[in-house]
Amino acid sequence: MRDQAERLREKIENIKMKQLELVNNDEQSQKHAKILTVTSGKGGVGKTNISVNIAIALSQMGQKVIILDVDFGLANIDVLFGIFTKNSLVDIIHNDKNILEVLTDGPNGVKFLSGGSGVEDLIKLDRFQLERLIKNLALLDKLYDFIIIDTGAGLSENVMSFVMAADDVILITTPEPTAITDAYALIKTVSNRDKHKDIKVIINRAETSKEADDVYNKLSMVSEKFLSLKLTKLGFILNDDSVVKAVKLQEPFFLSYPKSEATKQIKTLAERLMQVEEIMEDNRGKGVKAFFNRMIGYWGKE
Ligand SMILES: Nc1ncnc2c1ncn2[C@@H]1O[C@H](COP(=O)(O)OP(=O)(O)O)[C@@H](O)[C@H]1O
Numbered sequence: 001m002r003d004q005a006e007r008l009r010e011k012i013e014n015i016k017m018k019q020l021e022l023v024n025n026d027e028q029s030q031k032h033a034k035i036l037t038v039t040s041g042k043g044g045v046g047k048t049n050i051s052v053n054i055a056i057a058l059s060q061m062g063q064k065v066i067i068l069d070v071d072f073g074l075a076n077i078d079v080l081f082g083i084f085t086k087n088s089l090v091d092i093i094h095n096d097k098n099i100l101e102v103l104t105d106g107p108n109g110v111k112f113l114s115g116g117s118g119v120e121d122l123i124k125l126d127r128f129q130l131e132r133l134i135k136n137l138a139l140l141d142k143l144y145d146f147i148i149i150d151t152g153a154g155l156s157e158n159v160m161s162f163v164m165a166a167d168d169v170i171l172i173t174t175p176e177p178t179a180i181t182d183a184y185a186l187i188k189t190v191s192n193r194d195k196h197k198d199i200k201v202i203i204n205r206a207e208t209s210k211e212a213d214d215v216y217n218k219l220s221m222v223s224e225k226f227l228s229l230k231l232t233k234l235g236f237i238l239n240d241d242s243v244v245k246a247v248k249l250q251e252p253f254f255l256s257y258p259k260s261e262a263t264k265q266i267k268t269l270a271e272r273l274m275q276v277e278e279i280m281e282d283n284r285g286k287g288v289k290a291f292f293n294r295m296i297g298y299w300g301k302e
């Protein structure tokens with residue numbers, strides 16, 4: 001499968017939209033990317049750091065990974081990692097660019113794609129613009145194994161539609177009571193819409209693994225008791241100065257501090273994700289087109 005994707009990538013590196021559509025319509029390859037949405041109730045809990053560093057870890061494990069940055073509120077990946085994304089999804093819609101022209105190179109072969117101004121704008125698109133966008137995005141299925149969507153925090157309709165449409169939701173919280181309360185509010189909103197949504201939790205900035213376990217257990221107990229929703233424990237990352245130092249250097253800690261606790265834990269998390277995805281080899285959500293159909297289905301729903 002990977003060789004196939006590699007060949008395909010080479011093939012389309014230099015061709016224009018018309019030809020891209022041909023490749024896209026070639027249904028011979030049934031490859032679909034796994035779509036993970038990284039989210040949180042409260043802001044500043046580590047979503048972007050975790051998205052980027054897990055992406056690098058997965059990439060080192062031989063996976064093709066792209067990060068879709070849809071935190072429209074803040075300059076995000078740009079500032080954190082000194083990467084300047086010139087283009088965004090908007091350029092596909094309004095400036096006639098194709099998907100390959102709007103990707104930005106990140107560290108270790110990880111690619112970035114900026115969401116532009118977001119779902120608010122997507123809702124305004126006409127059918128042809130939306131089709132054009134989805135056709136372009138669907139190409140990511142064939143080129144990547146993982147699409148990691150880094151969202152903003154909170155319960156906006158914008159964020160929720162990415163959460164509800166994802167194959168997997170990765171919910172980040174710290175041990176701070178405010179972060180836990182906001183995480184619970186997000187779980188509650190999800191459970192109102194889908195009791196069976198698989199939410200994988202990462203406890204970030206824990207002082208000890210025991211503290212992380214305690215926080216997870218508490219959250220999972222109340223979710224099950226009051227919302228009948230079962231959480232999945234993905235793991236934890238300790239509070240680690242290497243993360244802060246790397247942010248100041250505008251570098252991913254995984255690369256700048258390869259021996260740090262945070263890097264070790266990111267490796268474990270990436271390995272667990274791979275294991276989970278291997279068990280679920282059915283390509284659950286069936287890729288980008290299905291993702292967008294689900295997303296559109298959730299728009300405007302309470
Ligand atoms: N494991 C950690 N240890 C220490 N500091 C952390 C850790 N994770 C995140 N941080 C701090 O939190 C800040 C916010 O992280 P960020 O990934 O931008 O959060 P979000 O994307 O959720 O807003 C980082 O700049 C860093 O200073």
Ligand SMILES: [Mg+2]
Binds near residue numbers: 048049071
């Ligand atoms: Mg962020």
